[in-house]
Amino acid sequence: MHRRRSPCAARAKARGTREPWLASRARASFGSVSPESTSTEPRARRTVYRWDLDKTYLSTDFDSLKGLFRAALEKAEDKVAFPGARVLLRELCATEPRGLFILSGSPEQMRKVIEEKLALDGIKWDGLVLKPSLNRLLRGRFRFLRDQVSYKLAALLTSRSGLDGAYDEFMFGDDAEADAFVYSLYSDLCSGRVGLDALAQVLDLARAYDDDAAELLELARNVPQADVGRRIFIHLERLEPSTAFSHFGRRVFAFHNYFQPAVVLLEDGCLDADAVLRVGTELVRAHAFSPEALGASYADLARRRVLSESTGEALRQAVARIEPEPGEVGEALSALGQALGMYALPGRAEAPLLDGPLDYLELLPSDKARAKRAKTRARLRPR
Secondary structure (H helix, E strand, O other), X not given: OOOOOOHHHHHHHOOOOOOOHHHHHHHHHHOOEOOOOOOOOOHHHHEEEEEOOEOOOEOOOOOOHHHHHHHHHOOHHHOOEOOOHHHHHHHHHHOOOOEEEEEEEEEXXXXXXXXXXXXXXXXXXXXXXEEOHHHHHHOOOXXXXXXXXXXXXXXXXXXXXXXXXXXXXXXXXXXXXXXXHHHHHHHHHHHOOOOHHHHHHHHHHOOOOHHXXXXXXXXXXXXXXXXXXXXXXXXXOOOOOHHHHHHHOOOEEEXXXXXXXXXXXXXXXXXXXXXXXXXXXXXXXXXXXXXXXXHHHHHHHHHOOOOOHHHHHHHHHHHHHOOOOOXXXXXXXXXXXXXXXXXXXXXXXXXXOOOOOXXXXXXXXXXXXXXXXXXXXXXXXXX
């Protein structure tokens, strides 16, 4: 991106090396993982998961004042995870990954109830960062309340600085705000595809406060360089088409239900086929998914060419190992088995790679416009 040089870059270059305010808040919650990863470690120990909360893990309505008040007053036991999200996250935790880091736009004052909810769901996390909204509001930083780019990017870069060595990151977000944009920019900063000048211009465009922008540039300058961003999963909570994020490249994978990322994670070597079926059958058994839903979800993945022949075979064998049972779960597994036999998968799936560099100065306004349109549709949707 050959655009004008932002004044933020010059200010950041002249800064000292004191701990940035944004970074210090994130570092206290994320902590660090110091043992260096090696290629001889199990796959899980070379894997980091990053999850958003609202509209990714938790079904939160912040499109209306009523929904905001309800979310603020809910007890832990009243908060509801999206169908399949809890069991998928538990399956990922069971693999003992290098780290599970949760980053949310919810205010810091909700930490106790969110931690209680995660504990009730059996989720073990390594870091939980919530937004210091009240602190910034008291300082007159009103734009910060709506800012997701500088807040989340600072937390991600801080967390990356606490992790040594090379590893793969799998990131989960949603289509309500800027998760695809932030995760993509973070990945490209870590890999060196995006430099400080380009980041400064993005932060100017995002209307980040000058001192926040300068601290972010300092974080980006010192972040360990490695191509860690393996895949970005975007939950289509707004019911957008799966092509809504195609301009971010194949690294971003939009999904309709949590069976789909489970299957893709089997393709990526992060889960086994039995774990994938536990996610799928949970959707049918506990969340009233129709028996045809698993087969249709698999068919969508096959058409999108994100699965290889070995993944299809692993699922076929896993389905065959399950004792037939009556009812909708049995019907769902039968429908999935039929879908597994209908599609010829390639020997190698399309890799989640970028076709070329992303122009973040163009992506930011276009993604904001997409999110605004989706929010308008959500408000008009019958409840």
